Amino acid sequence: MPVISLSVNGIPVTAEVEPRLLLSSLLRDHLGLTGTHVGCDTSQCGACVVHVDGKPVKSCAMLAAQADGTQITTIEGLAQKGKLHPMQEAFRDNHALQCGFCTPGMVMMSVALATEQPDLDEAAVCKGLEGNLCRCTGYQNIIKAVMAGAKAMRG
Amino acid sequence: MYEFEYHQPKTLEEAAKLFADADDPQFMAGGQTIIPVMKQHLAMPSDIIDIGRIADLQGISVDGDTLTIGAMTRHGDVAGSDEVRKSIPALSDLASHIGDPAVRNRGTLGGSIANNDPAADYPAALVALGATVYTTSREISAEDFFTAMFETALEDGEMVVKVTFPVPEKAAYEKFPNPASRYATTGVFVARTGDGVRVAVTGAGACVFRQSDFEKALDTDFSPPALDGISVSADGLNSDLHASAEYRANLITVLAKRAVKHAG
Structure with a gap:
């Protein structure tokens, strides 16, 4: 093996x-x-x-x-020393989840998107999340959260 | 997942020997098709030969009017490459719309063309651009490479090493993606070169094909209205739960016009 x-x-x-x-x-x-x-x-x-x-x-x-x-x-x-990553905070602040099952994948993809494109716009978020399905939220709050998380990551 | 043997050769020679010695071997590039397929037992190779660490299969380069892309180059790397964007922006654009970002970080050019999924994007680019596929034993023109649904000219144990693309005067790719998979329900790649216009269609038939009546019309007048009045037959086109053959026939015209406009 x-x-x-x-x-x-x-x-x-x-x-x-x-x-x-x-x-x-x-x-x-x-x-x-x-x-x-x-x-x-x-x-x-x-x-x-x-x-x-x-x-x-x-x-x-x-x-x-x-x-x-x-x-x-x-x-x-993602969380460091008991402090949530800014993208995790943004998901919480923007109520970007209901059941939460898709959230780990959504957050990991969103961190990568915001790292590659710090100033990404909503269209880039939608395109970037094409491979992440959420069956609860309708995506509106997820998009808001990713925009807010990206802004927080920029500092 | 069922049990199988796994090998990770570092050279093409080692990969060929492993292939020759195994019962029912399968090369694996990025694994974005073969792993899901194996999980469903739709393919059950005895040995997976992971070619992901073979240095000879990597890399993107431009030499004069030729763009060369190694077989193991990931879709995301083609999409993000300055060399590709500067030489053939249509190819960069195509790669940026394959699957989703996570799939693009694993899936490869060589894996995609060797699989020859009838709805894959790359076959249209290779055929329209008049690309050449270099394998471990020979060179094959793109049109001769793609032979039938999920079939290519590759012999057992023969591996794609790289693909060369002549840089066109202009080119563009337009697809109507399946909203779930992002595969092309139909996709049309249009390229204008010094030798004329080539139009290749994917997703609509069993295998990529050229739309020669479009090519003739666009040779004379490279503009969307040049395709007015040419009716595309639905005979032999795919008909499934995503789209009827007639719908796909209509898409060929719509997407070809968009591609011509996009190419400028």
Whole structure:
């Protein structure tokens, strides 16, 4: 079985993994990081988005073995010293969730969007969130939150 | 997911040997199609040969009037590349509309064309631009490369290494995306080169094809009205829950006109 070494939220991890193990399963079932959600398992919903070397990817469409040598950030890795990330704060302040299931993926994608395009507009938010589905909110407050979160990240 | 063997070769030679030695092997590039397909047991290869770490498959470069893109180049890297944007902006634009940002960070040019999904975007670009596919054993023109639905000219164990695109005078791609998957319900790539205009259609048929009557009309007059009065037959076009063949036939005209306008 492949032995992989990677960094998850800044913590080095070495694990022997079955080839069929998905990155989402490594995170949830082996490392106990259940903030990464698996909504559809067909790579359409985006609830499982994490950052791999700083870029958002769907962790249910990547093998754990492919993550060897990478740096992974999950939703659990965003808050620092007990303080929420500005994007998490923005989601809370703007009531950008109802059931919350899609939220970890939404926040991870939004942080990546705002990092790549600090001055993004609403159209860019909508295009950037095309791969993240929310079945509760109708997206209006999510878009507001991402705009507010991006502004807070700019400082 | 069922059990399989996983290999991560560092060279093309190593990948070829692994392929030859396995029972039912499958190359994996970005994995954005094969992983979901394997989860559903629609394909069940015995061995996955992950070509993601082979240095020879990486990179984007421009040399004179030719843009070269390595097979393992991710859609997001094509979309964000200054070289691509400056040489063939239509290709950069196409790549920026494949799937969604997370898919674009994993999916690759080589994986997309080797899979030849009838609704994929890249085949239209390759055929319209007159691209050449370089494999581990030969060069294949784009038109000869895409042979049928999910079929290409690739032999067992043959791998796409890179694709070269001649830089056109002007080009544009327009698609009507499926609202859920972002695959092309129909997509039309129009390119004008020194040798004339080429129009390639994806998503409408079993495999990418050229719309030769459009090409003739646009050769004479490169403007949207030049396509007025040409009726596109729905015969042989795809008909499914997303769109009827007649709807797709109409989209070919609409999208070709938009692409010509967009190309300027």
